Amino acid sequence: MQSVKPDQGQSEQIASQLRNDIISGRMKEGAPLREIALAKQFKVGRGPIREALQRLSHEGMVTAKPNCGVRVAASPPNSIQELIIPLRRTLETFALRSFYHDLKPTDFQRWDDILQRMRRACENCDYASTVELDIEFHQSIVERAEQSDLLSIWLTMVSRLRHQFQQGHRKYDDAMKIYYEHAAIVAIFQTGDLEQSLQTLEWSIS
Amino acid sequence: MQSVKPDQGQSEQIASQLRNDIISGRMKEGAPLREIALAKQFKVGRGPIREALQRLSHEGMVTAKPNCGVRVAASPPNSIQELIIPLRRTLETFALRSFYHDLKPTDFQRWDDILQRMRRACENCDYASTVELDIEFHQSIVERAEQSDLLSIWLTMVSRLRHQFQQGHRKYDDAMKIYYEHAAIVAIFQTGDLEQSLQTLEWSIS
DNA sequence: ATTACCCAAATTGTCAACAATATAACCTGA
DNA sequence: TCAGGTTATATTGTTGACAATTTGGGTAAT
Structure with missing residues (x-):
């Protein structure tokens, strides 16, 4: 079946795309990343989205506030x-x-x-x-x-x-x-x- | 109600406990961490467990193989x-x-x-x-x-x-x-x- | 006895519905 | 007009059930 993807790293692919969107500047500092919107955009449930977001959070690309969602992190000082x-x-x-x-x-x-x-x-x-x-x-x-x-x-x-x-x-x-x-x-x-x-x-x- | 906990960091608490179990040596290298078993042990669903495990994976405490689960990571060489x-x-x-x-x-x-x-x-x-x-x-x-x-x-x-x-x-x-x-x-x-x-x-x- | 194949059990990956919480608008009263 | 409280909405946190995949044992053929 064509729909059967390898899919080992679905969340990683999502994280990668979001990473690019942030690095390229398409998403500005402070822009919110809503789970539901991303889920619809990537045509997946919220589970993989949450995993990708957590990964990006650990990388410092986004900041996560409990019960409040994640936003594109502010750039660290040039120092x-x-x-x-x-x-x-x-x-x-x-x-x-x-x-x-x-x-x-x-x-x-x-x-x-x-x-x-x-x-x-x-x-x-x-x-x-x-x-x-x-x-x-x-x-x-x-x-x-x-x-x-x-x-x-x-x-x-x-x-x-x-x-x-x-x-x-x-x-x-x-x-x-x-x-x-x-x-x-x-x-x-x-x-x-x-x-x-x-x-x-x-x-x-x- | 006493069951109403602040709960901001449920997955973090779980991760912290598992961290201690690994650092203290109670869990030996290569020991598997099964999601279902941990879910029953901590009396929560598998969602928070997966989050805690992903965090530990990023920290290098455990190694995650896709579709195969996570195990206590081998210690890095002393070098x-x-x-x-x-x-x-x-x-x-x-x-x-x-x-x-x-x-x-x-x-x-x-x-x-x-x-x-x-x-x-x-x-x-x-x-x-x-x-x-x-x-x-x-x-x-x-x-x-x-x-x-x-x-x-x-x-x-x-x-x-x-x-x-x-x-x-x-x-x-x-x-x-x-x-x-x-x-x-x-x-x-x-x-x-x-x-x-x-x-x-x-x-x-x- | 050994190799290859196949099947079944266990485990992870994913999803949709429900509960808890924060944000924001609105309403009330001074 | 503005401060304080209240409700409504939107969003995250959590759960249980279902789908997909890997692993190991078992069986048959050579």
């Missing part, structure tokens, strides 16, 4: 960036160190794939895709460590940067700059020089 | 400590810096209260309470910054240390040591010397 940058540097270098001795061709295949898509996005000045690929690249490093705890902590930190993503970060002034930067990172990885790789990765996080 | 210690140092010093210029008598009242209880726990060699108060002290610093994002990130990191709490950490060899250490921290705070306070706090995180 949070000064905290998250060193945290990310510590975590991502820790992750890279943990599997650097076991780099395989498939790893570089994945990175090359990301780089290819990133190049196209940069060439087309597709800002949204560029941001997403920037995140995907760094996330791929954390995931490669194959320690779910690392990914959980990383996601908790990065999801607080949504405001920096929304309004074009100064980092993305020059369209191609971010592509070259990441291409350089992968090139350093290929040399097998651990210390140099750690430094380059660390420097790229800003 | 995770080498990551979390520098992360905590960065975050907690960031928090302290943010409100140091605005320290009030009520802040020291709260810390004195914690220290008093910690002293009793140490004197009685009450290991469990000592650990809890150690956490409460550091959490109070993060909370005092009044930025919910900081607390979320901090909780995500600290909840991964459950195994280090379970098996007595070497840090707690000498019963009174931890009390004196924290008393010293508060004493430094009272001098008003920011740099010295940051260093002392940072050094205490190990």
Whole structure:
């Protein structure tokens, strides 16, 4: 039957879509997310909606007040960036160190794939895709460590940067700059020089 | 009616109890948490149970496999400590810096209260309470910054240390040591010397 | 004896109805 | 006109029943 979907992650799909709506700015700060409205919109019951909302709440995308519903969370102050940058540097270098001795061709295949898509996005000045690929690249490093705890902590930190993503970060002034930067990172990885790789990765996080 | 409870956080209470059961070691690694059994145990429907379980899953206390249920998560490798210690140092010093210029008598009242209880726990060699108060002290610093994002990130990191709490950490060899250490921290705070306070706090995180 | 297949029991995923609660409009009285 | 209380509505919190999926045992064929 066509209606039989895999459906393992129905709530995750819903959460993902709402995440995009919030990150893209389509939903403004303080906008309410009503369970019934979302249930009708996604053609599901309220159960999966509540799960997705709880997930987003834990990620800090929305704030939930008991018996009152959830709203798009106010953006954290820009000063949070000064905290998250060193945290990310510590975590991502820790992750890279943990599997650097076991780099395989498939790893570089994945990175090359990301780089290819990133190049196209940069060439087309597709800002949204560029941001997403920037995140995907760094996330791929954390995931490669194959320690779910690392990914959980990383996601908790990065999801607080949504405001920096929304309004074009100064980092993305020059369209191609971010592509070259990441291409350089992968090139350093290929040399097998651990210390140099750690430094380059660390420097790229800003 | 006595049955009318405030009930704001029914799922949170359930999650809290399950958390304790896991941290205390009453539930061993890999033990399944069945929704129906828990629902009967807590005398509630499966809805609140699912919410509590999802929360614990996000905290890393349990692992959830789709259509298969949740089990007590395997403890992360001890090496995770080498990551979390520098992360905590960065975050907690960031928090302290943010409100140091605005320290009030009520802040020291709260810390004195914690220290008093910690002293009793140490004197009685009450290991469990000592650990809890150690956490409460550091959490109070993060909370005092009044930025919910900081607390979320901090909780995500600290909840991964459950195994280090379970098996007595070497840090707690000498019963009174931890009390004196924290008393010293508060004493430094009272001098008003920011740099010295940051260093002392940072050094205490190990 | 072993492998493959199938079936049944247990468990999770989902939904619609009901109860409890907060928000907001309205009405009353000074 | 405005303060205080009250009701009405909308929304969340909870429950029990139903659908879909996984798991493990059992059976038959080789």
